[in-house]
Amino acid sequence: xxxxxxxxxxxxxxxxxxxxxxxxxxxxxxxxxxxxxxxxxxxxxxxxxxxxxxxxxxxxxxxxxxxxxxxxxxxxxxxxxxxxxxxxxxxxxxxxxxxxxxxxxxxxxxxxxxxxxxxxxxxxxxxxxxxxxxxxxxxxxxxxxxxxxxxxxxxxxxxxxxxxxxxxxxxxxxxxxxxxxxxxxxxxxxxxxxxxxxxxxxxxxxxxxxxxxxxxxxxxxxxxxxxxxxxxxxxxxxxxxxxxxxxxxxxxxxxxxxxxxxxxxxxxxxxxxxxxxxxxxxxxxxxxxxxxxxxxxxxxxxxxxxxx
Amino acid sequence: xxxxxxxxxxxxxxxxxxxxxxxxxxxxxxxxxxxxxxxxxxxxxxxxxxxxxxxxxxxxxxxxxxxxxxxxxxxxxxxxxxxxxxxxxxxxxxxxxxxxxxxxxxxxxxxxxxxxxxxxxxxxxxxxxxxxxxxxxxxxxxxxxxxxxxxxxxxxxxxxxxxxxxxxxxxxxxxxxxxxxxxxxxxxxxxxxxxxxxxxxxxxxxxxxxxxxxxxxxxxxxxxxxxxxxxxxxxxxxxxxxxxxxxxxxxxxxxxxxxxxxxxxxxxxxxxxxxxxxxxxxxxxxxxxxxxxxxxxxxxxxxxxxxx
Numbered sequence: 001x002x003x004x005x006x007x008x009x010x011x012x013x014x015x016x017x018x019x020x021x022x023x024x025x026x027x028x029x030x031x032x033x034x035x036x037x038x039x040x041x042x043x044x045x046x047x048x049x050x051x052x053x054x055x056x057x058x059x060x061x062x063x064x065x066x067x068x069x070x071x072x073x074x075x076x077x078x079x080x081x082x083x084x085x086x087x088x089x090x091x092x093x094x095x096x097x098x099x100x101x102x103x104x105x106x107x108x109x110x111x112x113x114x115x116x117x118x119x120x121x122x123x124x125x126x127x128x129x130x131x132x133x134x135x136x137x138x139x140x141x142x143x144x145x146x147x148x149x150x151x152x153x154x155x156x157x158x159x160x161x162x163x164x165x166x167x168x169x170x171x172x173x174x175x176x177x178x179x180x181x182x183x184x185x186x187x188x189x190x191x192x193x194x195x196x197x198x199x200x201x202x203x204x205x206x207x208x209x210x211x212x213x214x215x216x217x218x219x220x221x222x223x224x225x226x227x228x229x230x231x232x233x234x235x236x237x238x239x240x241x242x243x244x245x246x247x248x249x250x251x252x253x254x255x256x257x258x259x260x261x262x263x264x265x266x267x268x269x270x271x272x273x274x275x276x277x278x279x280x281x282x283x284x285x286x287x288x289x290x291x292x293x294x295x296x297x298x299x300x301x302x303x304x305x306x307x308x
Numbered sequence: 309x310x311x312x313x314x315x316x317x318x319x320x321x322x323x324x325x326x327x328x329x330x331x332x333x334x335x336x337x338x339x340x341x342x343x344x345x346x347x348x349x350x351x352x353x354x355x356x357x358x359x360x361x362x363x364x365x366x367x368x369x370x371x372x373x374x375x376x377x378x379x380x381x382x383x384x385x386x387x388x389x390x391x392x393x394x395x396x397x398x399x400x401x402x403x404x405x406x407x408x409x410x411x412x413x414x415x416x417x418x419x420x421x422x423x424x425x426x427x428x429x430x431x432x433x434x435x436x437x438x439x440x441x442x443x444x445x446x447x448x449x450x451x452x453x454x455x456x457x458x459x460x461x462x463x464x465x466x467x468x469x470x471x472x473x474x475x476x477x478x479x480x481x482x483x484x485x486x487x488x489x490x491x492x493x494x495x496x497x498x499x500x501x502x503x504x505x506x507x508x509x510x511x512x513x514x515x516x517x518x519x520x521x522x523x524x525x526x527x528x529x530x531x532x533x534x535x536x537x538x539x540x541x542x543x544x545x546x547x548x549x550x551x552x553x554x555x556x557x558x559x560x561x562x563x564x565x566x567x568x569x570x571x572x573x574x575x576x577x578x579x580x581x582x583x584x585x586x587x588x589x590x591x592x593x594x595x596x597x598x599x600x601x602x603x604x605x606x607x608x609x610x611x612x613x614x615x616x
Contacts, residue, residue, distance in 0.1 A: 021509040152513035153506075158528060160516055190498040193534070198461075200508040201329040204515045205460035208468055211519035220466060226501070 003036035004110050004307040008102025009146075009298050010087045011094035012169070013138040013257040016224040017202035023138035024148045025298040026169060029093065032084040032305070033062070033102040035110055042078040043067060049085040061096045062103035065127035069104050072123065073114060079107055088291075091173045092257035097139030100127030105144060105302035118157055120144055132180045139257065146301035148210055164297035165210050165218055165265075168272035170250065171293040172241070172279040173261040178234050183258035186230055195225050215251065215267055222252030222265065235260050237286045244278040269294065311344035312418050312615040316410025317454075317606050318395045319402035320477070321446040321565045324532040325510035331446035332456045333606040334477060337401065340392040340613070341370070341410040343418055350386040351375060357393040369404045370411035373435035377412050380431065381422060387415055396599075399481045400565035405447030408435030413452060413610035426465055428452055440488050447565065454609035456518055472605035473518050473526055473573075476580035478558065479601040480549070480587040481569040486542050491566035494538055503533050523559065523575055530560030530573065543568050545594045552586040577602065 009030045013023040038044070043057040043066050057063030062081055070078070081103055087095040101124040108115045115123075124140040141159045142149040150160040205221030208214070232238040232255065245253065245264040249271040253264030262279065266272040276292040283290045317338045321331040346352075351365040351374050365371025370389055378386070389411055395403040409432040416423045423431075432448040449467045450457040458468040513529030516522070540546040540563065553561065553572040557579040561572030570587065574580040584600040591598045 018508070018512070020505045021512055150509070150512045150516060152509050152525075152529060158513070160513060160525060162516060188501060191501050191504055193496060193499050196499055196504040196507065196534075197328045199504065200326070200511040201458070201460050203508040203512050204326070204329055204458045205466070205468060207512045207515045208458060208470060208519055211516055217460075217468060221460060226504075 001110055001307050003034065004106050005032065005034045005305045006102055006106045006302050007031070007305055008033055008098040008105070008302045009143055009300070011097060011139045011142045012263050013094065014227065014255070015206065016222045016228070016252065016254045017199050017206055019224070019227045020136055020138060021151045021203070022148065022206070023094070023142035023151070024164065025142040025146045025301055026171070026295045027298045028293050028295040029086045031087055031098045031102055033099070033106055034082040035103060035106040036080045037110060038078045038080050040078055041076065044080045046082045047085065048082060051085055051089055053085070053089065061127035061131050062099040064130050065100040065123050066103050066107060068126040069107055069115070069123045072119065073111070075111070088173065090177055092178070092255065092259045092261040093171065093173065094139035094143055094257065096131035097124065097128050097143045100124040101140050101143040102302050109304060109307070117144060121157060121159070134180075134184065142301065144301045146299050148297065150207065162207070162210050163213070164299055165213050165215060167215060167218070167251070167265045167267060167297070168269050169295050169297065170245065170264045170266065170272045170276035170279060171256065171261055171295065172276060172283065173291045174235065174283050175289040175291070176236070176260050178259045180258045183231055183234065187227065188230070191226055198225050218265070219251035222254070224254055228254050231255055231259060235262065236288055237282050238262070241279045241282045244282055245275045248275045248278045250275045309418055309615050311342065312414050313340065313342045313613045314410050314414045314610050315339070315613055316341055316406040316413070316610045317451055317608070319405060319447045319450045320571050321402065322535065322563070323514065324530045324536070324560065324562045325507050325514055327532070327535045328444055328446060329459045329511070330456065330514070331402070331450035331459070332472065333450040333454045333609055334479070334603045335606045336601050336603040337394045339395055339406045339410055341407070341414055342390040343411060343414040344388045345418060346386045346388050348386055349384065352388045354390045355393065356390060359393055359397055361393070361397065369435035369439050370407040372438050373408040373431050374411050374415060376434040377415055377423070377431045380427065381419070383419070396481065398485055400486070400563065400567045400569040401479065401481065402447035402451055402565065404439035405432065405436050405451045408432040409448050409451040410610050417612060417615070425452060429465060429467065442488075442492065450609065452609045454607050456605065458515065470515070470518050471521070472607055473521050473523060475523060475526070475559070475573045475575060475605065476577045477603050477605065478553065478572045478574065478580045478584035478587060479564065479569055479603065480584060480591065481599045482543065482591050483597040483599070484544070484568050486567045488566045491539055491542065495535065496538070499534055506533050526573070527559040530562070532562055536562050539563055539567060543570065544596055545590050546570070549587045549590045552590055553583045556583045556586045558583045
C-alpha cells in the first residue's frame with residue numbers, strides 16, 4: 001500500500017453534563033485526509049481547503065501528530081499529507097482532533113497497523129495539545145474509536161467505548177470566535193458540592209440511558225448545572241436558541257465542546273431538521289451567520305475510503 | 309389476605325464515587341416484618357429484637373411510613389406490625405430504610421397493591437426522613453426495587469433501576485457510632501471543579517461497568533476523591549482496613565452510606581470471605597468489635613415470605 005484516503009469525523013464533546021469526560025463521533029461534518037508514503041524522510045502537508053491553516057509540518061496539527069508517530073516507530077522515511085478540512089477550525093466540533101486522529105490512523109493503516117488504539121490516541125493528543133493548549137481526549141478518543149466515549153481517567157488513558165443511542169442530531173455553528181483557552185478560564189475553580197451531586201446524577205442518567213438506549217432517560221439527563229450557565233453567555237442568543245429547539249421537539253442539548261457550536265438531540269430526522277431550522281432562524285435574526293448540520297451519531301471513527 | 313410476612317434487605321448507598329445517587333440492595337442482612345390487618349383504626353408496633361427502638365407508632369420509622377400510607381389511601385382500619393430487625397440501626401446499611409420500605413410494601417400487598425412503586429418510595433421516605441433528618445432515597449429506592457439504583461433526581465423521584473453486577477460483597481460493621489447528621493456536616497460546601505470532574509468520570513465508569521457487567525471497569529471506577537477522604541477519618545483504622553482488603557484481592561470499596569460499615573467488592577465468594585476476615589482482624593486489633601457479612605447484591609427488594 002502506497003497511499004490511503006480516510007474520512008475523519010467531527011465530534012461533540014461534553015454532551016451537557018459530561019464536561020471533560022464524554023464525546024461522540026458524528027456522521028457529519030468530517031474531514032478527508034490522504035496520506036502517502038514518500039521515499040525520503042520528512043513530512044509535507046498540503047491543505048485543499050480555505051481555512052488558511054499552516055502547512056509547515058511543525059506548526060500543523062496533523063504534522064505534529066505524524067512527527068510524533070515517526071519518532072515512536074523510529075520510521076526512517078516520510079509522508080505526504082493532503083487534507084481537505086470540512087470541519088471549520090474553532091467550531092467546537094473537534095476540528096483539530098479530526099486532523100490529528102485522521103492522519104495517525106491513516107499512517108498506521110499504511111504501515112500495516114503496528115500501533116494500538118491507545119498509541120494512536122496518545123499520538124493524536126500531541127497535535128491536539130498543541131492546538132488547544134490542554135490535554136483533553138474527549139474529541140480525539142471518539143474520533144478514533146467512533147461511538148460515544150467516556151474518558152474515565154485521562155492520565156491513565158482509560159477510555160470506555162459505549163454504543164451510540166438511536167437518535168438524530170441538529171448542529172448549528174454560529175460564525176463567531178470563542179477561544180478554548182478563554183472558555184476554560186472563565187469556569188469556576190470551586191463549585192458547590194450540591195451542584196456537583198446533581199451533575200454526577202445526570203452523568204449517571206445519561207450514561208445508563210446510553211447503555212440501555214433509553215431515549216426518555218437521556219432526555220431527562222441532558223442537564224448541565226455547572227458549565228452551561230457560564231459558557232452560554234459567550235454565545236449570543238443561547239437561551240432563545242435552546243428554548244426554540246426544545247419547543248420544536250428536541251430532547252435536549254447544549255454547547256458542543258467549548259462552543260460556539262450548539263447541538264440538540266431529537267428522536268427522529270424530521271424533528272432534527274425542524275430543530276436545526278429554528279435554531280438557525282434565531283441566529284439569523286441576531287445577524288449571526290451560521291452553518292447547520294442534521295446528522296446522527298457515528299459508530300465509526302476514522303474510516304478508510306480508499307487505498308492503493 | 310389477613311397477614312403477610314416480608315423480608316426487607318439492607319442496602320449499600322453511595323458506592324464510593326456515587327455519593328447521594330447510588331444504592332444497592334444486598335442479600336444479607338435483612339429484616340423480617342409481619343403486617344396484619346386489624347378491624348379497628350390505628351397502628352400497633354412490636355419489636356422482637358434487642359435494639360430498644362420505640363414502639364410508639366408516631367416515633368417508630370415503620371409507624372410513621374404506615375401512617376402516611378393510611379392517610380394517602382384514606383384507609384379506615386389499621387395494622388398490627390411485628391418487626392424483627394437484623395440490620396442494626398446506625399450501621400450505615402439502610403436499617404431505617406428497611407423498616408420504612410418493608411412495612412409499606414407489605415401493607416400495599418395486603419391491600420391488593422393499590423399503590424405504585426413511586427408512591428411506596430415516597431411513603432417510605434416519610435419514615436426515613438424522620439430517622440435521618442434528610443430526604444435521601446439512596447437506601448429506600450434499592451430496598452423497594454432491588455438491584456442497583458441510580459437516583460437521577462430525588463425532587464422529581466426519578467430513579468433508574470440497573471441490573472446488579474455479578475460480584476460478591478464483604479461488609480464489616482465496626483460497633484462504633486457515627487451520627488448521619490454529623491457525617492453530613494463535616495462535608496465541604498464547595499469542592500474543586502477538577503475533583504468533581506474526576507468524580508463524575510468515575511460515576512460514569514461505575515455505571516457503564518454495571519450496565520455492561522464489566523468487573524474490571526467497575527474495579528477501576530471504585531474511587532471517591534471527595535467524600536471518603538473526609539468521612540474515613542471517622543472510622544478508626546479505615547485506611548489499613550481498606551488496604552488489607554485490597555491486598556487480599558478485593559476489587560475496591562469504601563464506606564457504606566455515612567458509615568461506620570465498610571464494604572468491599574470481590575470477584576468470587578472465596579475472596580470475599582478472606583477479605584471480610586482480614587478487615588475484621590484489623591478492627592479487632594484496634595479493639596473495635598465488629599460484625600461481618602459475606603453476601604451478594606440482591607436483585608430483589610422487599611420480598612413476600614408468607615401470607616395468609
